[in-house]
Amino acid sequence: MAILSVDNLSLSFGGLSVLNDISFSVNPGEIFAIIGPNGAGKTSILNCIGGFYKPSAGRISFDGKDITRTSPDRRAARGLARTFQNIALFRGMTVLDNIKLGAHAHLKTGLLRALAYWGPAHREEMTLREQVEQDVIDFLEIEAIRKQAVGSLAYGLQKRVELARALAMHPKVLLMDEPVAGMNAEETEDMARFVLDIQEERDITVVLIEHDMNVIMDISDRVMVVNFGQKIAEGTPDEVQSHPEVIKAYLGQKKD
């Protein structure tokens, strides 16, 4: 059964149609890529899944439950993590503090509980969180920079910290918006390796948007192609690459 499925999703802002009747489903444990030309609506799809945009039609289910009307924070708490196209770290804070906030997702932030919280479970929870944090830091090899302020780090490292923060949430599904955009060859290779490791060792399903075709073709299990808010193809990287609609979208069409 699919861990994430999107059925007949449409999104429009005023009269402008951004997504039109898009359906796809993601199987547990796979790396599912969404590609398409600029402005095709890829990030809008992620924003609908994350709960930031309200679809005008369609439904989204995650882990067997309909989440179409669930708020973004509740989706996160249910195991949906996200990294952003433009790094969205908390800039004034250290690497460790950012990761701690990822681990925060496990905790309830009800108004009264948050203000009054100081129980015997506190210590136990702290130890548990420290383990989670250390585990993620080791996994992404960022031990050396854990005390540094994120604003001072190189771009590639910031992306890695953002990934660490998402992993600290112990997500079931990780949504990644252009994880290698703006990276050099070495950073790109590192990131691609981490994504594969996340899938293999951590059993996390990955849905990613990317422009770097080499990365997509190397690591994805399945690829969906969108153009002008419409789904035009879906399949394995090989199938998609030779799909006539995809070639048309990327290379244009010869006039007869």
Next chain:
Amino acid sequence: MDILAQLIVSGIAVGGVYALIALGFVVIYKATSIINFATGEFMMIGAYFFYTFLVMVGMPPIPSFLMVMLCSAMLGLFIERAILRHMLGQPTISIVMVTIGLSSILMGLAEMIWSTDFKNFPPLFPRAPIILGDIIIRSNLFWGFIVAMLAVAAFALLFKYAKVGVAMRATAGDQMAAFSMGINVRTMFTVAWSLGAIAAALGGVIIGNIGGIQPTLGNIGLKIFPVVILGGLDSIAGAVVGGFIVGLVENIAGGYLDPYVGGGVKDLAPFVVLVLILLIKPYGLFGKEDIERL
């Protein structure tokens, strides 16, 4: 020399109270990007809450103080849920107008409920002034300063270590990322309004205890604008430093210049310094550079 030392000490004492009220403003701005022009009225209502519990109900001072915190938290919660939540996504200027309207409403309500008569709290602290060497501080000012500093320290600790404080900082940093971390950003807005109202109200109790209360007490809140703009609208440390600067400037300038011009320098000086500092550092001493100014 004695006069200067005296002015500096009272400046610091008053500045500490300003810092607390400014904190009430900054907490709300930081989390929600709303400039709350009703901060002074939150302060005034807080003072009246204290008067109500202490004098009208007859509760002892400390429980009255706790009741002020509870009631102003409820007031902040109510105002956020009932009014400002519905303004999300509206232009900044509309939201600012709402807070200005809110300040008039609160002042009107105070007049209706507690009348316009000037009121005093019964003495809470020993009357005798505090004497440090050659310097004399009024007892209400001294104790007010101590209470204000304890409250500022408590807020600082809350933001640094408590879960809700960290979640609020995250919300202030990046709302979308905070949402994605499972933080309920809307709850954080409510918490910010409650905490902001508490900080302003405690400041109001202290000021009311020094000079008595009436519905126009909130006008002192105007002085909070030089404080927060000096410090940078979104900086907690800035609010504290700004508070001290404004306290010192108004006391020293007032003490030395008032005799020559016949008074009024105290109210003017902070704004002169404000303009000067903004000419040099447009984002305040500690402010984020991309703040949108009004």
